Amino acid sequence: MCIAGGFSHMIKEGGLRSLWRGNGINAIKIAPESALKFMAYEQIKRLIGSDQQPLGIQERLIAGSLAGLIAQSTIYPMEVLKTRLALRKTGQYSGMLDCAKHIFKKEGVRAFYKGYVPNMLGIIPYAGIDLAIYETLKNSWLQRYATDSVDPGVFVLLACGTVSSTCGQLASYPLALVRTRMQAQATTEGAPQPTMLGLFRHILSTEGAIGLYRGLAPNFMKVIPAVSISYVVYENLKMTLGVTSR
Numbered sequence: 001m002c003i004a005g006g007f008s009h010m011i012k013e014g015g016l017r018s019l020w021r022g023n024g025i026n027a028i029k030i031a032p033e034s035a036l037k038f039m040a041y042e043q044i045k046r047l048i049g050s051d052q053q054p055l056g057i058q059e060r061l062i063a064g065s066l067a068g069l070i071a072q073s074t075i076y077p078m079e080v081l082k083t084r085l086a087l088r089k090t091g092q093y094s095g096m097l098d099c100a101k102h103i104f105k106k107e108g109v110r111a112f113y114k115g116y117v118p119n120m121l122g123i124i125p126y127a128g129i130d131l132a133i134y135e136t137l138k139n140s141w142l143q144r145y146a147t148d149s150v151d152p153g154v155f156v157l158l159a160c161g162t163v164s165s166t167c168g169q170l171a172s173y174p175l176a177l178v179r180t181r182m183q184a185q186a187t188t189e190g191a192p193q194p195t196m197l198g199l200f201r202h203i204l205s206t207e208g209a210i211g212l213y214r215g216l217a218p219n220f221m222k223v224i225p226a227v228s229i230s231y232v233v234y235e236n237l238k239m240t241l242g243v244t245s246r
Helices: 001-012 016-020 023-048 056-089 096-107 109-113 118-144 155-185 196-208 211-212 216-241
Strands: none
Touching: 001 016, 001 216, 023 056, 023 096, 023 216, 056 096, 056 109, 056 118, 056 155, 096 109, 118 155, 118 216, 155 196, 155 211, 155 216, 196 211
């Protein structure tokens, strides 16, 4: 299935509204997830560094990885709900609560953590690389071109966010794919529920290494603008609130 084919299939099955399936829970989860990630990142940087020396990219990588781990662990059940709602057929669930009740009744609490291990293994390099590269690029630009300002401007922030999120996605996408497939296969009754390693082996044997990057293009189309915009908002809120980063 190509991108255009995916759009056509969804519209044919459920109309234009089907393109926004799962967006309600997605909007609800993104607020605490982003808040926790950025808060943890700033606090961990303060804990692992000293006031005299600026942090290096290694310290930022560690801080970003831990921040991503904390945020994802907190909201992960909502991640599972988002996937289930996005993949549902028209009329299958009446809403978020109905979907959660259905999963709990038929599969138990463990179902809300389906794909947790590959997700955590993927979020560690993604969040670490994303945050570390973003802040390193931003600080490098400020030191070279804007020594008298702490505001690099919207376009520089967008560019830094685009580069950092691209690097993070390339490093972690196979694990994100395995996580999503594990969550998706749980929606089919009677279907085998492979382990993370079993699914990796299956993808490699049936689709080759390129199969681990299935869906990368639409993911880039979604993630790059979303992450870049979030960094612009993050930096402007930091200036408004008087928060200084190290």
